[in-house]
Amino acid sequence: MSDPQFDLSTALRDRVADEHPDVVRLTADAIAEGSRLRRRRHVVVTAGAAAAVGAFVAGGLGLSQLLATTAVDEASLGAASAPSTSASASAGALATGQTVDLGNGLTGLVVTNAEADTMDITIQGASMLTGPGTGFTMIVSGPEQAVQDYWSAGFPIGQDYPGLRFATEGLxxxxxxxxxxxxxxxxxxxWFLIDDKASCTSDDGGVAGLVIRPAKxxxxxxxxxxKGGPGSGAYVTDLHGDIFISVQSGQGTTDADLEKLATSLTWVS
Amino acid sequence: MSTSNARPPTEEFADFVHATGSGLYRTALLLTGDHHLAEDLTQTTYARIFASWRRVRRADNPAAYARRVLLNGFISHRRLRRNTETPTSTLPDDPRSDADPSARIDLLVALQRLSPTDRAVLVARYWEDRSVSQTAADLGLTETAVRTRSKRALERLRPLVAVIFPERTMP
Structure with missing residues (x-):
């Protein structure tokens, strides 16, 4: 500070130098309140999606103009006069808050990736291409089997919207x-514990993967x-509580290497 | 075994709070002048950060982001409250220190005589050591406004601080 007779910086530091918060309580309370905030944000985004559908219908526009899928409100869309167009033709129109009927009871909510990163969802995959889906995440919800089938089918809407991420509800x-x-x-x-996986390399350059799996x-x-045993490309450990591990082959790893690795794993607890 | 564990977000966040908690709380105390309000403001700030932790943790400087959230939270809260606190150029009646350590609280009292925004400007400039441009960005003000507010606030604070810290402010 330019005025030596008025050292406010020092005065402020002196004043609060011995002030200490209860960091443990602060952390616990912040996590609890922050988790509530996350849930609230999720609700707000979902409510915003409903409002977006209403706005499209009110404007005489159907979501079919925006996506090559059927909008949630079939009856309202039937009243829309605009012709249906392909997704690729209108692919730039993705917007946060859109809700898309993906068929088989599935609904896809479009949010920006930034919004998605604050939500309790799990990113299941993403189109590696760049395109009109870039920057957006579609949160797919519906019957569990239908979600799995949609994912198994290669997340079809992602083909129309390169760059789109695919997520399911729940962290x-x-x-x-x-x-x-x-x-x-x-x-x-x-280790990538959130994915239940580890990527392993041996000193001689061999590669193997470990996957933590549920006891069921x-x-x-x-x-x-x-799935496991000689010639299968994988070995499994014994069951350990609620989990076991499959050890899977990678480049430069022989069947014998794999079996040795699987049998040499030592449970930590 | 050499591993690179994926640490639970709550652990990462807890480490972040441990590393930044004291600084942020002290900033909140200077802004609010009250321990309970400072705790509330700090907790609210960290709650907002935790809600976006996956994004914040990837930021270049999460601590700077936290400071900004706190400053804006403070300003927003004061606006919402439409508080009746009125900035004044007059000194409080009894800012005696008499070298009594308890008199140090008078610095907080003095700061409370300023408008919330002026106080935030001083705290950012002289406690956080932020530049004029950084303070302007943090508080959503123009650089001119920061300079003006800073000068005005210092002029109001100067005589009071001269009483509290005579050893520093008197020749």
């Missing part, structure tokens, strides 16, 4: 909170010759 939680096994000497693993899948994995 995915990993099966475990911490790394469940130690790998033997000679292997290095990078153990019977299938331990008895199906195409």
């Amino acid at each position: 995915r939680q990993g099966l475990v909170d911490s790394v469940p096994v130690e790998v033997p000497a000679g292997w290095t693993c990078e 899948d153990y019977k299938v994995w331990s008895t199906s010759p195409d």
Whole structure:
């Protein structure tokens, strides 16, 4: 500060130097309140989607103009006079708040990626291309099996909207909170617990993948010759509580390497 | 085993609060002049940050973002309250210090004599050491407004601080 007789900076520092918040309580309260805020934001976005549908209909426009899918409000869209166009022809029209009927009881809510990052959703995949879907996430909701089928079909709407991300409701939680096994000497693993996966490399350059799986899948994995065992490209550990791990082959890893790795994993707890 | 664990967001956030909590709380205390209000403002700030944590954690400077959220939260809250606090150029009646440590509270009292925005400008400039342009960006003001408010606030604060900190403000 230019005025040496008036050192406000120092005065302020002196005044608050011994002030300390209760950081533990602050953290806990902030997480609780922040979680509530997230949920509220989600509700607001959903409400905004309904308003957007109403606005399109009121303006004589159907969502079919915007997407090659059917809008939620079929009756209202039937009254729309504008001709239906292909998605690619109007692909630039994606906007946050749009709700799209994807068929089979599925609904897709369009939000920006920035909005999506604040919501309790799980990004399941994304088109790697750049296009009119870039910057947007579609949150698909509906019957669980229908969601899985839609994803298995390759997230069809993403083909019309390159760049679009595909998400499902609910923040995915990993099966475990911490790394469940130690790998033997000679292997290095990078864990992605939220995805229940680890990517491992051996000192001699071999690659393998570890996948944490729920106990309910153990019977299938331990008895199906195409899922685990010699020649299958994968080995499974024993069941450990609620989980087990499948060890899957990668470039430069032999079947013997894989089996050795699987049998050498040591459960942490 | 060499691993790169995906840490739970709550752990990352807790580390962030531990690293920045004292600074942010002190800023809030200077702005509000009250411990309870400062706690509320700090908690509200962190709650907003946690709600967007996945985005904030990728920011270049999450701490700077937090400071900005706090400043704006403070200004917005004061606007919403349409508070009756009136800036004044007169000194409080009894800003005696008599070298008593408890008299240090008078600096907070003095700050409360300023308008919320003027106070935020001073806190940003002299506590956070933000530049005029940074303060302007943080508070949504023009640089001219920051200079004007800063000068005015200092003039109002100067005689009061001279009483509180005679060892620094007297030749």
